[in-house]
Amino acid sequence: MSKICIGMISGTSVDGIDVAVCRINGHAQEAQIDLLAFDTVPYPDAVRAELLRLYDDQTDALARISSLNVIIGECFADAAMTVLSDAGIDDLQIEVVGSHGQTIWHQPEADLENALIVPSTLQIGEASIIAAKLGAPVMADFRVADMAVGGQGAPLAPYLDWAIFSDSGVSRAVQNIGGIGNVTYLPAGGAVGDVIAFDTGPGNMLIDALVARLTNGAQAYDDGGQIGMAGEVDYDLLAKLMQDPYLDMAPPKTTGREYYGTAMVEEILADRPVSADVITTATAFTARSIADAYGRWLPQMPDEVYVNGGGARNPLLMRMLADALDGTPVRATDDLGVNADAKEAMAFALMAHDSLAGLPTNIPGATGASRAVSLGKLTRL
Amino acid sequence: MSKICIGMISGTSVDGIDVAVCRINGHAQEAQIDLLAFDTVPYPDAVRAELLRLYDDQTDALARISSLNVIIGECFADAAMTVLSDAGIDDLQIEVVGSHGQTIWHQPEADLENALIVPSTLQIGEASIIAAKLGAPVMADFRVADMAVGGQGAPLAPYLDWAIFSDSGVSRAVQNIGGIGNVTYLPAGGAVGDVIAFDTGPGNMLIDALVARLTNGAQAYDDGGQIGMAGEVDYDLLAKLMQDPYLDMAPPKTTGREYYGTAMVEEILADRPVSADVITTATAFTARSIADAYGRWLPQMPDEVYVNGGGARNPLLMRMLADALDGTPVRATDDLGVNADAKEAMAFALMAHDSLAGLPTNIPGATGASRAVSLGKLTRL
Numbered sequence: 015m016s017k018i019c020i021g022m023i024s025g026t027s028v029d030g031i032d033v034a035v036c037r038i039n040g041h042a043q044e045a046q047i048d049l050l051a052f053d054t055v056p057y058p059d060a061v062r063a064e065l066l067r068l069y070d071d072q073t074d075a076l077a078r079i080s081s082l083n084v085i086i087g088e089c090f091a092d093a094a095m096t097v098l099s100d101a102g103i104d105d106l107q108i109e110v111v112g113s114h115g116q117t118i119w120h121q122p123e124a125d126l127e128n129a130l131i132v133p134s135t136l137q138i139g140e141a142s143i144i145a146a147k148l149g150a151p152v153m154a155d156f157r158v159a160d161m162a163v164g165g166q167g168a169p170l171a172p173y174l175d176w177a178i179f180s181d182s183g184v185s186r187a188v189q190n191i192g193g194i195g196n197v198t199y200l201p202a203g204g205a206v207g208d209v210i211a212f213d214t215g216p217g218n219m220l221i222d223a224l225v226a227r228l229t230n231g232a233q234a235y236d237d238g239g240q241i242g243m244a245g246e247v248d249y250d251l252l253a254k255l256m257q258d259p260y261l262d263m264a265p266p267k268t269t270g271r272e273y274y275g276t277a278m279v280e281e282i283l284a285d286r287p288v289s290a291d292v293i294t295t296a297t298a299f300t301a302r303s304i305a306d307a308y309g310r311w312l313p314q315m316p317d318e319v320y321v322n323g324g325g326a327r328n329p330l331l332m333r334m335l336a337d338a339l340d341g342t343p344v345r346a347t348d349d350l351g352v353n354a355d356a357k358e359a360m361a362f363a364l365m366a367h368d369s370l371a372g373l374p375t376n377i378p379g380a381t382g383a384s385r386a387v388s389l390g391k392l393t394r395l
Numbered sequence: 396m397s398k399i400c401i402g403m404i405s406g407t408s409v410d411g412i413d414v415a416v417c418r419i420n421g422h423a424q425e426a427q428i429d430l431l432a433f434d435t436v437p438y439p440d441a442v443r444a445e446l447l448r449l450y451d452d453q454t455d456a457l458a459r460i461s462s463l464n465v466i467i468g469e470c471f472a473d474a475a476m477t478v479l480s481d482a483g484i485d486d487l488q489i490e491v492v493g494s495h496g497q498t499i500w501h502q503p504e505a506d507l508e509n510a511l512i513v514p515s516t517l518q519i520g521e522a523s524i525i526a527a528k529l530g531a532p533v534m535a536d537f538r539v540a541d542m543a544v545g546g547q548g549a550p551l552a553p554y555l556d557w558a559i560f561s562d563s564g565v566s567r568a569v570q571n572i573g574g575i576g577n578v579t580y581l582p583a584g585g586a587v588g589d590v591i592a593f594d595t596g597p598g599n600m601l602i603d604a605l606v607a608r609l610t611n612g613a614q615a616y617d618d619g620g621q622i623g624m625a626g627e628v629d630y631d632l633l634a635k636l637m638q639d640p641y642l643d644m645a646p647p648k649t650t651g652r653e654y655y656g657t658a659m660v661e662e663i664l665a666d667r668p669v670s671a672d673v674i675t676t677a678t679a680f681t682a683r684s685i686a687d688a689y690g691r692w693l694p695q696m697p698d699e700v701y702v703n704g705g706g707a708r709n710p711l712l713m714r715m716l717a718d719a720l721d722g723t724p725v726r727a728t729d730d731l732g733v734n735a736d737a738k739e740a741m742a743f744a745l746m747a748h749d750s751l752a753g754l755p756t757n758i759p760g761a762t763g764a765s766r767a768v769s770l771g772k773l774t775r776l
Contacts, residue, residue, distance in 0.1 A: 061511075068457070072453050074453065075457065076456065076460075077506075079500075079517065080515040080516065081502070081512045081513045084542075118461075119457040119458060119460075119461040121462075125458075130445050130459065130466065131459070131462045133465070134464060134465045141772065142540040142542070146544055146768075155772070158464075158522075158524075159523040159527075159776055162524045162526070163527055372775065387776040391772035391773060392773040394769060395544070
């Protein structure tokens with residue numbers, strides 16, 4: 015019997031709340047998921063400002079975090095109601111809401127100099143508020159359960175990749191190219207124990223930052239790969255970039271904005287002015303870092319690669335990735351019928367649906383957890 | 396079928412973790428609860444110090460709260476294992492653990508000058524850690540659900556009072572006299588909608604603080620009421636204390652350490668030296684504030700009063716309370732077969748057990764909630 019499940023997440027950039035309303039039939043690899051509605055609902059300006067301020071200024075943090083937990087719960091509930099209403103489907107009976115919430119702290123490693131700072135993660139956006147406003151059960155707080163069994167609490171979206179993209183005959187890599195690149199490797203046959211996922215390295219972040227420099231901020235990204243296509247690869251610079259020590263680390267591993275942000279841009283531009291060539295080279299670095307990761311950390315090269323995220327809209331990056339992979343087919347996940355923008359929110363709808371049934375919903379090969387567990391806490395008022 | 400359920404709570408004094416291991420048969424007013432083991436397990440010194448420091452110094456609060464959530468989860472799990480092991484019952488199959496956690500913020504009222512500070516409450520002690528260590532489902536985070544439907548999130552223990560102390564023929568007041576005094580009024584017949592609970596005013600806090608002053612810290616409380624018994628009531632002072640504006644507030648209402656702490660002691664001692672008479676008078680004030688609350692805020696004077704908490708061990712306070720109540724029987728809850736020390740932890744065992752069955756577990760007449768809801772979030776790895 016098909017069920018209406020809502021998945022919601024707001025990312026660390028705090029832009030807004032992704033809401034995916036899904037019809038789900040069956041569990042795990044049997045699941046059929048139809049996306050009924052999707053949108054990103056921005057936070058009210060004052061809430062976004064307070065969230066960003068919280069990182070820099072922790073005065074009165076207890077009162078502020080306690081309050082934000084409630085306020086963000088209200089924002090998530092309101093976002094769901096807006097998306098349901100806009101789609102004209104607010105009369106649907108909701109089986110469960112899967113709410114990731116808003117991460118305000120994520121620390122996969124201990125602080126070796128302070129025994130009171132331990133691996134931990136903190137998502138807020140009170141599930142009880144969402145349950146009260148939507149009149150539906152809410153599954154929330156997914157990451158902590160994975161960390162409780164030794165995982166890094168991320169990435170979690172590979173559960174959806176495994177459930178709906180696995181193929182009985184061919185192995186696939188699902189490559190997200192957002193700010194950061196991350197891969198989910200799905201072995202042929204879809205054995206969950208053989209799924210691997212990790213951050214491959216830079217996604218669009220480095221290219222975007224260089225484009226902003228070249229255009230003095232007029233462009234935020236290389237639209238259609240046109241700037242990169244006008245340049246030439248600087249192979250000396252490419253070789254230097256490929257010495258990036260992150261590429262040498264074995265999974266599970268995650269990286270972030272701090273690593274591939276301003277510092278790396280400054281390093282690149284220390285020896286040369288910004289130019290189309292530098293952007294072409296950064297694009298090549300991004301493509302090769304992905305291919306390099308596959309060669310070193312996957313048990314075999316995948317038969318097919320599906321890309322989602324903004325990188326799928328950069329033809330130069332897609333071509334360079336196919337080149338670096340020696341002709342392995344590289345396509346957008348849209349070819350498999352999944353809206354790439356909605357994918358992460360859909361993952362939390364499916365995880366909520368399957369955790370509600372008591373099924374394990376983490377992927378130990380993605381998070382490093384010692385075992386598969388059912389993620390999420392259930393609020394049923 | 397009887398089930399083993401564990402209830403755990405640490406109070407705001409951060410002394411340690413109360414663990415009650417119960418056998419529960421039946422739900423709500425049908426429940427039979429046997430206490431199999433009980434103890435209070437202190438926090439490790441470094442954890443207690445960090446918790447206390449968090450109130451005063453919120454530098455790096457995000458990392459510290461996120462970490463403390465995990466560390467306190469571990470402390471709770473360890474406390475349960477210690478109590479089970481000490482009692483030689485660590486082979487029992489646990490149905491559910493009800494963990495209140497550690498409150499680090501509780502704000503029932505909004506800040507009218509800051510829209511970003513709203514009614515909210517924050518308990519930490521990660522349920523996933525407890526579930527992983529004990530291999531049992533954990534119900535936790537009880538207060539937020541009550542606040543999501545307009546309640547103050549406190550008091551919650553009246554659910555246990557209602558379930559096990561209600562009588563078909565007589566009305567009862569269950570009076571806790573800890574630091575603060577609070578009452579649960581149980582109408583004859585036990586209709587949950589007629590249950591009322593609120594903080595009556597001071598418990599032992601004022602007496603304790605004055606005893607510490609009189610003895611220069613050598614005594615922390617009036618052992619057996621002996622100091623108070625040696626003094627005389629100062630009726631002028633008593634009349635002045637009875638003008639306490641808290642007594643005029645209508646329930647639902649809660650008060651705390653900040654209100655009946657140092658400031659009130661200083662006010663009392665501004666006009667007179669500390670003496671046995673002052674302690675006798677503070678004892679009378681505590682007794683009369685309770686009787687005053689019953690007269691003003693209960694629908695009728697209760698037929699019987701049962702006292703738990705440290706106040707039940709102060710014969711002067713018990714006698715003064717009976718006097719103030721014009722002869723209503725005043726006894727300790729031990730007379731009803733319930734260990735007064737274990738009662739609050741037992742309440743969370745019963746709430747977890749009943750919420751697991753989908754039953755409502757808040758008392759709207761205690762918290763001010765707009766409706767009865769099932770409290771707690773279920774973690775089942």
